[in-house]
Amino acid sequence: MKKDIILAGVGGQGILSIAAIIGTAAINAGLFLKQAEVHGMSQRGGDVQSHLRLSSEEIASDLIPGGLTDLIVSVEPMESLRYLPMLSPDGWLITNTEPFVNIPNYPDINKVISEIEAFPRHIALNAEQIAKDLGSVRSANIVMLGACSPFLDLDYYLLENAIRNILQNKGEELVKINIDAFKAGLKFAEENK
Amino acid sequence: MEWFAKNIEKLISFVNYIRNFNQNKFMEHKLLLLGDEAIAQGAIDAGLSGIYAYPGTPSTEITEYVQRSKEAHEKNISSEWSANEKTAMETALGMSYAGKRAMACMKHVGLNVAADPFINSAITGAHGGLIVVSADDPSMHSSQNEQDSRFYGKFAMIPILEPSNQQEAYDMVNYGFNFSEKMKIPVLLRITTRLAHSRAGVKRNISKEQNKGGLHDNLKQFILLPAIARKQYKDLLNKQSEFEKASEESSFNKYIAGEDKKLGIIACGIANNYLMENYPDRKVPYPVLKICQYPVPKKIIEKIYDECDEILVLEDGYPLVEELLKGLLGKGKKIKGRLDGTIPRDGELNPNIVATALGKDFTKGKEIPEFIAGRPPSLCRGCSHNDTFLALNEAMSDYSKGRVFSDIGCYTLSALKPLESINSCVDMGASITMAIGAADAGMIPAVATIGDSTFTHSGITGLLDAVNNKSPITILILDNLTTAMTGGQKSSAFGKIEDICLGVGVEKEHIHIIKPLIKYHEGNVKIIKEELAYKGVSVIIPRRECVQTLNKRMRAKHKIKTVSL
Numbered sequence: 001m002k003k004d005i006i007l008a009g010v011g012g013q014g015i016l017s018i019a020a021i022i023g024t025a026a027i028n029a030g031l032f033l034k035q036a037e038v039h040g041m042s043q044r045g046g047d048v049q050s051h052l053r054l055s056s057e058e059i060a061s062d063l064i065p066g067g068l069t070d071l072i073v074s075v076e077p078m079e080s081l082r083y084l085p086m087l088s089p090d091g092w093l094i095t096n097t098e099p100f101v102n103i104p105n106y107p108d109i110n111k112v113i114s115e116i117e118a119f120p121r122h123i124a125l126n127a128e129q130i131a132k133d134l135g136s137v138r139s140a141n142i143v144m145l146g147a148c149s150p151f152l153d154l155d156y157y158l159l160e161n162a163i164r165n166i167l168q169n170k171g172e173e174l175v176k177i178n179i180d181a182f183k184a185g186l187k188f189a190e191e192n193k
Numbered sequence: 194m195e196w197f198a199k200n201i202e203k204l205i206s207f208v209n210y211i212r213n214f215n216q217n218k219f220m221e222h223k224l225l226l227l228g229d230e231a232i233a234q235g236a237i238d239a240g241l242s243g244i245y246a247y248p249g250t251p252s253t254e255i256t257e258y259v260q261r262s263k264e265a266h267e268k269n270i271s272s273e274w275s276a277n278e279k280t281a282m283e284t285a286l287g288m289s290y291a292g293k294r295a296m297a298c299m300k301h302v303g304l305n306v307a308a309d310p311f312i313n314s315a316i317t318g319a320h321g322g323l324i325v326v327s328a329d330d331p332s333m334h335s336s337q338n339e340q341d342s343r344f345y346g347k348f349a350m351i352p353i354l355e356p357s358n359q360q361e362a363y364d365m366v367n368y369g370f371n372f373s374e375k376m377k378i379p380v381l382l383r384i385t386t387r388l389a390h391s392r393a394g395v396k397r398n399i400s401k402e403q404n405k406g407g408l409h410d411n412l413k414q415f416i417l418l419p420a421i422a423r424k425q426y427k428d429l430l431n432k433q434s435e436f437e438k439a440s441e442e443s444s445f446n447k448y449i450a451g452e453d454k455k456l457g458i459i460a461c462g463i464a465n466n467y468l469m470e471n472y473p474d475r476k477v478p479y480p481v482l483k484i485c486q487y488p489v490p491k492k493i494i495e496k497i498y499d500e501c502d503e504i505l506v507l508e509d510g511y512p513l514v515e516e517l518l519k520g521l522l523g524k525g526k527k528i529k530g531r532l533d534g535t536i537p538r539d540g541e542l543n544p545n546i547v548a549t550a551l552g553k554d555f556t557k558g559k560e561i562p563e564f565i566a567g568r569p570p571s572l573c574r575g576c577s578h579n580d581t582f583l584a585l586n587e588a589m590s591d592y593s594k595g596r597v598f599s600d601i602g603c604y605t606l607s608a609l610k611p612l613e614s615i616n617s618c619v620d621m622g623a624s625i626t627m628a629i630g631a632a633d634a635g636m637i638p639a640v641a642t643i644g645d646s647t648f649t650h651s652g653i654t655g656l657l658d659a660v661n662n663k664s665p666i667t668i669l670i671l672d673n674l675t676t677a678m679t680g681g682q683k684s685s686a687f688g689k690i691e692d693i694c695l696g697v698g699v700e701k702e703h704i705h706i707i708k709p710l711i712k713y714h715e716g717n718v719k720i721i722k723e724e725l726a727y728k729g730v731s732v733i734i735p736r737r738e739c740v741q742t743l744n745k746r747m748r749a750k751h752k753i754k755t756v757s758l
Contacts, residue, residue: 010568019392027225027394036391037227040250040335041678044603046570051391060469062391065544067556081565085558102571104610107564115562 001031001153004064005052006083009075010100011043014141017166018073019050021145024162025154026054036062045102047079054152073148075127075141076100077112092121094148094189096140098128123147125188131181139181146185150193156186223394228384231359231395232298232326233258235366240401242293242321243271245281247650248679249300250335251389252328256298257682268403274676276685277621277650278303282310282325289323289379290415292406294370298326301342306621306651308345314379315349316417316425320409322370323379328389331510331541335386337601337618339539341510346381346487350429352436353381353487354445355462359393361445361485367398372439376432377409385509387541388463437488445485448493453478457501459494459514460484463542464507470544471553489514498526505550506530509542571606577673577737578604580709581642581717582614584735585669588721589614589640596636600624600652602644603678603739604671615642622651628666629659638725641668646676646684653693656730660698665728667721670694673739681742694732703727709735 005022007015019035026033036051051064069087073094074080080095087093095116099109116124127143142163149159160179167175226234233255236244246256259265259272271288275281278299288295299307304327311325327342346353354369356362362384369380413421440446451457456479460468465483469475482497484490498504498518503526506515515530529535535550536542548555572579582604589596599605599615600623607614617627624641632639643652648670659666670690676682686693694704703724707717717735724731 011570023225023392027223032394033225034391034393036387038334039254039390039680041570041606044570044573044606044678045568047568059393060466060475061544062387062393062463062466063543065470065548065555067558069558078565079568081562084561087558088556089558091558103566103568105566107566111564 002055002057003053003071003152004069005054005071005073005148005152006064006069006086007050007052007073008079008083009048009141010079010102011045011048013075013100014138015048015050015075018075018141018145019052020166021159021162022052022054022152022154024165025158028162029154029158031056032059034059034062047082049083054154071148071151073144075144077109077116077124078107081112081115090121092123092151093119094123094144094151096127096144097124098126098140123189123192125185125192127185130184130188134177134180134184136177136181139178142178142181143185146182146187147189149182149186150189223396225392226359226363226395227254227390227392228356228359228362228388229254229328229390230258231363232366232382232384233262234395234397235363236294236296236324237262237265237268237270238398238400239322239367239370240294240403241265241270241296242403242406243285243288244296244298245271245275245284246298247275247277247281247303248676248682249278249303249328250679251330251384251386252298252300252303252326253679253682254389255326257680274683274685278307279310282307282314285323285325286310286314286317286319286379289319289321290409292321292408293404294322296324296326299328300336301327301329301340302336302338302620303327304342304345305340311345311379312349313417315351315429316422317415318377318425318428319373319379320377320414321404321406322373324366324369324373324382325379326382326384329383329385329510331385337620339510341513342381342383343487343513344511346383347513349381350433351378351381352376352439353383355383355485355487356388357462357465357483357485359388359391359395362388363395363397365445365485367401368445376435376439378429378432378436383462385463385541387509433488437491440486440488440490441492443486443490446490446493447483448496449477449481449483451478451480454480454500455502457497457504458482459497459504459506459518461506461508461514464509464547467542467544467547468507471548471551484514489517494518501526503527503529505535507536507542507547507550569609571609572603573740575740576603577709577735577739578607578671579612580711580714580737581669581671581735582607582612583711584709584714584717584721585640585642586612586614587714587718588725591722592638592725596631596638597640597642598624598627598631599641600643600647601678602647602671603673604642604644607642620651621647622655625652625655625659625666625668628668629655629662629664632664632666633662637665637728639664639666640725641666643668643670644677645670645672645674645686645690648690649684649686649693653697656694656699656732657697659730663729667724667727667731667733669721670732670734672734672736673742674736675739675742677739677741681739681745690734699730699732703729703731704734705732706734706736709737
């Protein structure tokens with residue numbers, strides 16, 4: 001088993017939390033893992049990405065070789081396209097459709113969405129709306145985690161347990177909200193893949 | 194039965210989960226750690242007594258990990274932030290003097306600040322194990338240059354360890370402390386951003402007790418009077434052959450035989466991973482020398498040089514090994530690397546750059562669509578700096594452009610659109626001193642903008658110069674009550690700025706505290722304008738808490754339910 005994943009978004013959107021949950025689940029599954037993160041200046045509203053590599057064999061590089069990424073998981077639609085050169089010809093593009101506009105020259109969102117939809121293997125969902133409907137707009141990142149979960153080759157229970165582990169100190173209510181967000185993302189992906 | 198068929202997958206996954214759970218319980222437990230965190234855990238387990246540092250990307254998480262560690266707390270390991278890297282380095286040296294294991298951590302440019310004690314610590318030597326961690330940032334993800342700390346290690350003539358992965362980072366700390374005590378020498382641990390900020394599973398060793406402490410045999414060792422320093426320096430020179438021997442015998446340096454002798458590959462530190470990534474079965478057809486401990490292992494290098502037609506050197510950072518091999522005239526065998534263009538001269542390595550250097554093809558994905566816009570970092574919504582610079586911009590509109598010297602921190606982002614407020618960012622503290630020089634050259638008024646933590650790091654001495662020089666400069670000390678850019682560490686300046694300014698000799702009537710909020714904009718502009726007109730040193734302190742730390746504090750206080758993960 002080998003999965004190379006690029007997590008993308010804007011600083012502050014919670015991609016490192018997605019990485020932490022998948023990472024915990026992968027370690028508990030006995031897999032090897034490497035995960036390169038971006039800290040520092042870019043976290044201030046700039047584009048951020050994380051290279052997450054899972055494998056049953058030992059992993060050499062912390063960075064994924066260009067053109068071999070299995071999954072791009074993005075919490076922001078334009079950011080999902082920034083890493084296309086990294087994506088394998090048979091990889092999946094999984095993205096939130098709600099734009100995060102903090103620059104004056106953000107492109108026409110329709111153009112962004114149609115580019116995503118033109119991609120043969122994609123899952124595009126409004127994670128913000130789904131999270132909002134569940135009562136916690138800040139769980140949009142966990143909706144995206146759910147949406148990419150069918151492609152991870154990790155047991156559902158490992159992922160759910162990782163969410164519980166990481167959130168256990170923050171109260172049962174928050175755990176429930178996030179597990180619901182996770183399930184909602186998963187359901188969308190299962191129905192649309 | 195129907196229910197069973199429907200849910201069979203879930204059942205299987207549940208059974209697997211239980212099985213995995215039990216297996217993990219009995220399996221050797223691995224911690225999922227950043228390279229930085231692996232160093233910190235390695236130090237705690239190796240009997241560390243004190244870690245001293247100033248925050249700086251990508252080194253910050255080493256000290257933060259020790260500060261958060263319950264174990265470190267129970268063991269009473271000192272881990273309070275230092276005012277700057279120089280004080281950190283000196284404090285660590287003091288702990289080594291007293292016989293305990295100490296670590297000083299910094300980003301690469303921090304080693305410039307600590308260079309004086311660092312270079313001299315090679316002459317004094319160490320007593321308790323002393324490791325200096327310098328985290329380099331090739332490609333300048335969050336830095337003003339991409340200097341390679343290995344040159345500092347070579348310059349100081351001390352051993353250097355350069356881990357290629359998180360496990361080595363963990364293991365090298367214990368090795369480094371032992372080696373430091375055995376050879377009575379500080380050891381430099383050099384990492385780069387990719388290792389510092391990448392996570393992997395790390396296996397721990399049994400934790401060691403701390404040293405009891407006590408004096409070294411030679412009480413003159415640390416007195417670098419010329420007569421003693423000359424002797425100490427000779428000792429250092431004499432140790433070089435032992436350092437080299439240790440490199441040749443080190444398990445961190447590995448020669449791996451290869452059939453095809455047309456090429457020999459020398460891969461340093463993390464570059465080794467990018468090489469291996471290009472061979473999925475991990476079998477490289479050429480002889481490979483992995484170097485993770487310096488001085489360079491001369492004998493093994495000689496072996497690979499002699500047996501191969503050409504040498505390819507892979508190293509993240511500057512071409513240190515490549516230059517050594519090539520020599521001034523480059524008359525020997527062909528050495529390929531950053532100097533001959535086989536690899537780009539600047540920027541960090543990655544698997545594809547190494548593939549190209551090996552003449553291998555790699556898969557390319559689709560092009561980025563043309564309409565994708567860049568998204569540079571920016572000041573947060575609600576950031577106090579934004580309101581400060583709006584006021585400063587308006588106050589400066591009476592003068593010609595190019596008068597605002599700035600410094601290192603979040604506020605450096607005010608150089609970008611739409612604010613475009615500042616004209617310089619060089620090194621910690623340079624805003625005040627550059628403003629003095631510019632004012633001396635006739636640029637009056639000159640303005641300095643410096644953050645609270647940067648001010649106590651390296652701004653106070655510059656302020657003293659300004660006061661003694663009676664410089665017509667206006668200094669804005671942007672006080673957001675934290676070291677914000679690196680993630681909100683405690684600022685040494687907290688609650689002390691006015692007193693420091695008064696103590697240094699700034700006149701009381703020219704020290705102002707303003708609240709950077711749009712509703713006070715006009716009043717703030719007026720104060721800045723008045724002080725710009727004053728022909729002496731003025732200090733204005735725009736004070737408002739960083740919105741990031743404020744949010745964090747509020748969340749902790751109220752445990753807001755909608756908080757995201």
